[in-house]
Amino acid sequence: MPELPEAETVRTGLAKTILNSLIESVVVHDPRSLKRHPGGPDDFQRALVGNRIGAVVRRGKFLWLPLSSKGFALVAHLGMSGQILVRSKDFEPERQNRISINVADPDFQIRFVDQRIFGSMMIDELEPTSDLAPGGFSPETSGAHENLIPRSVAHISRDPLDPFFDRARVLSKLKLRNSSIKRALLDQGLVSGIGNIYADESLWRARLHFDQPASSISTRKLNELFDSVTEVLQAAVIQGGTSFDEQYKNVNGESGYFSQQLNAYGQAGTNCNRCGAIMKREAWANRGSHFCPHCQKIRKQKLK
DNA sequence: ATACACGCCTGCTGGC
């Protein structure tokens, strides 16, 4: 399922293929993929056609493409099952293609494919970032879009791979959180880009139990956790993300390979790669949590 | 501000 590494793999692929391309035409096959675009399909199409794609930017799991109409961007979120594919225009159609965007220079079709329709596209206004630093990650480009962010993404915090990520600020907020550390890691308003897979992987690596209250963890241990988060996300980006089935692909329709390096997610019943104990899965907050019952125990006392 | 339940969605799986 798409989290930061999957979104980054898509971002890189788009930047390599359709940067500066001219949008010629748009076909909305399923308006449910525009549920966050108030104007509907006609307005969406009008806002895009005739524009060039000025950059491909990511913050957390959100992607946006600033348009040559200054102050606007095409925003995309992959949800649970979204893919953005770049195909030749005559390439065989995908069954769950919801939106087609035809571009020229070079000649391609961008396809928003989404089985469960938890993802969406929209056109949104760009506004200045609250810290006046670049809105997101976009190493290929610099320019007028830089210190801007779509209005609908402004509430999302910077992710751990963002050069302007403020770890000290996040740690100080965690000190005041009564909820569990996993809930905090999944809170995109606190730190973005982490979903269920990379939360479980990071907690395993840092030997923390998912239900450990955030405020009970020492600064030293929290730093260890965020080192783990960063390492796991970076390793997954290198592998092109995690693909289990047909749900996540890069822009060429190829799978990522990080699933081969998972130590926790989906490992229930297998031996812990660190201590050999049998890995467990527990229902938690309408999700599953995967962990080692030996390495990852809840501590009553303040965690050093 | 924080905390948390809920609805949105489709396709696959397992039990009967």
Add this chain to the structure above:
DNA sequence: TGCCAGCAGGCGTGTA
């Protein structure tokens, strides 16, 4: 064999 409940879970919204 066929049906259907259960499961996968990110995000915005609503409630307290």
